[in-house]
Amino acid sequence: MRYPEFQFLSSQASQVEQSCHVFGIFEKHDTTPDTSHLTSVPFYHEIIAPLIKESRFTGKQGTTATANLLHSIGKVMLIGLGKQEVIDQETIRQAAATVYRTAVQLHTPSVVVDFIGLLTDENHLKAFAEGILLSAYVDERFKSKKDTTTTYLKKVYLLNAKADDQVIQLAQKITTGANLARDLVNAPANYVTPSMLAQTATDIAQRHGLELTILEKEDCQRLGMGAYLSVTQGSSQPPKFIHLSYKPKSINNQSDFKKIALIGKGVTFDSGGLNLKTGSAQIELMKFDMGGAAAMLGAAEAIGAIKPNKEIHFIIAATENMINGSATKPGDVVTASNGKTIEIDNTDAEGRLTLADALVYAEKLGVDAIVDLATLTGAIMVALGTRIAGLFSTDSKLVNSLMTASPRTGEKIWQMPLEASYLQSMDSIIADMRNTGNKKGGGSITAALFLKQFIQKTAWAHLDIAGTVWTDKPWSYHNAGATGFGVRLLVDWVLNS
Structure with missing residues (x-):
């Protein structure tokens, strides 16, 4: 099993335009999603806002909404992070697992992840990397035929995150x-x-x-x-x-x-x-x-x-x-x-x-x-x-x-x-x-x-x-x-x- 690689981005880069764009979204106290941080995203009004409305996405922890838009920017994935005040390392780790498993379901080999600046905290960054790497574990050692049909996640591009390779390396060692x-x-x-x-x-x-x-x-x-x-x-x-x-x-x-x-x-x-x-x-x-x-x-x-x-x-x-x-x-x-x-x-x-x-x-x-x-x-x-x-x-x-x-x-x-x-x-x-x-x-x-x-x-x-x-x-x-x-x-x- 080849585990995903991580790369830090300073902005939405053209070379990953056909990736799956992942956005973490908090849940407000009235069970509506907090999208204030997304309004500056170029395709917010055209794609994200309609997706939220049509899927009745609330931002509740563990929920997802996806759209396949290969003719334009690629795919979009919304990840519910739950209430902002209860975010901790395990919440981030589990959200990363949701990113990984949903990406596999969407058959996408790469994702661009924007988690509302949460990954500027090195503990959250480490937890996110752990969640991806633990989710990627597959054991086929004792099977005569290996799975050749699944598209596993290979690249994780991190946007608005702390660009710290040592944190990623620590997560990899653990x-x-x-x-x-x-x-x-x-x-x-x-x-x-x-x-x-x-x-x-x-x-x-x-x-x-x-x-x-x-x-x-x-x-x-x-x-x-x-x-x-x-x-x-x-x-x-x-x-x-x-x-x-x-x-x-x-x-x-x-x-x-x-x-x-x-x-x-x-x-x-x-x-x-x-x-x-x-x-x-x-x-x-x-x-x-x-x-x-x-x-x-x-x-x-x-x-x-x-x-x-x-x-x-x-x-x-x-x-x-x-x-x-x-x-x-x-x-x-x-x-x-x-x-x-x-x-x-x-x-x-x-x-x-x-x-x-x-x-x-x-x-x-x-x-x-x-x-x-x-x-x-x-x-x-x-x-x-x-x-x-x-x-x-x-x-x-x-x-x-x-x-x-x-x-x-x-x-x-x-x-x-x-x-x-x-x-x-x-x-x-x-x-x-x-x-x-x-x-x-x-x-x-x-x-x-x-x-x-x-x-x-x-x-x-x-x-x-x-x-x-x-x-x-x-x-x-x-x-x-x-x-x-x-x-x-x-x-x-x-x-x-």
Whole structure:
């Protein structure tokens, strides 16, 4: 897939006269469009005003009106931006997605975009570029016949915008990371194995000069990672514990979080183990159970290209959760690398076991903050649906910084409670704890409380992304399939926290 190129214009240039001319329009409080900024457009009275009237266009957010005028100026597209006072980066990003998808419908390879001067703000410009680039993502890797009939958008000419190529390049670096995560989650589990994740990390390290350590099974045994290794026992695929590090030459900023560890759940296929997934558990979609790992690698790709003034460690305990004669059995007791013993109550609560040893490993690095992303529980989908991830943490500074990053990226998170009394539901008669609770309800909370037992004092946050990593239907700048959730949130947080 060739992504669109961006070019800045100082005026309506003759060389793009046959493009599609795109105008962003606000909605007034009386639900009529605000066209005051368009009256100086040469073809306003002849084309735009009649189009608004005939289509009953109001400027409501997400609405469009189009006209095909190839005999004169080309095509015209009106994009509703909604009320001016509520415009933010996500509004711009979604409007860009509407521009892209409508341009494809109109079979136009180029557009000239005038968004009422909104793109003179560099944050809005970045969001617009992200919306175009995320919308342009297409995955045809596993199809025998490629689409040769669609006219994809190739050129985006920006009028009345801040002419800043560095902002566009930043958006390109971030969306490259997000689209890498989409590639990884979309791919089938016979393609994305633990070894393939390790190879992807190797490629990123070589591309951007990052440090890489890959621990093999024997290395993990020496470190006492019994929780993680218990999940690997039923698979013929060798486990790979991946540690990718970005280290700047010096760190001299005033951030609270100068040295960060990011951990992603990397279960490349989750059968449920001996507690086999059946019925509505959607075993056929369990290739996406490495969505957290995909987000880590996507973030590493972006961070490696951007090179911020912070030290970032990306950690993935990669494995499959499969069944053979050696698979962990319900009732088995395993020992994590911090010495805690765990009774395996349910082999389908495997992600927290891999994360447990990854958290212990990360804290030993002496970082200022640890954030893990995991498709951890179906319970979070019951609570928050498919467009909001659950945030669990007891560190207010970390929570506030993540919550501040969320609206800038449009990747929504919601803080959930860490009710300490729920930990009792994981009491075990024979071990320190069980890996699941024995009471109904609160499954995402007890999972987060389990993880908390493997953090001693470092600021830590857990993001349960089980609902947000995948979409069955396209919406906004997401095609059906993997969303790449978490990459843009993490990168924004790293850059601005």
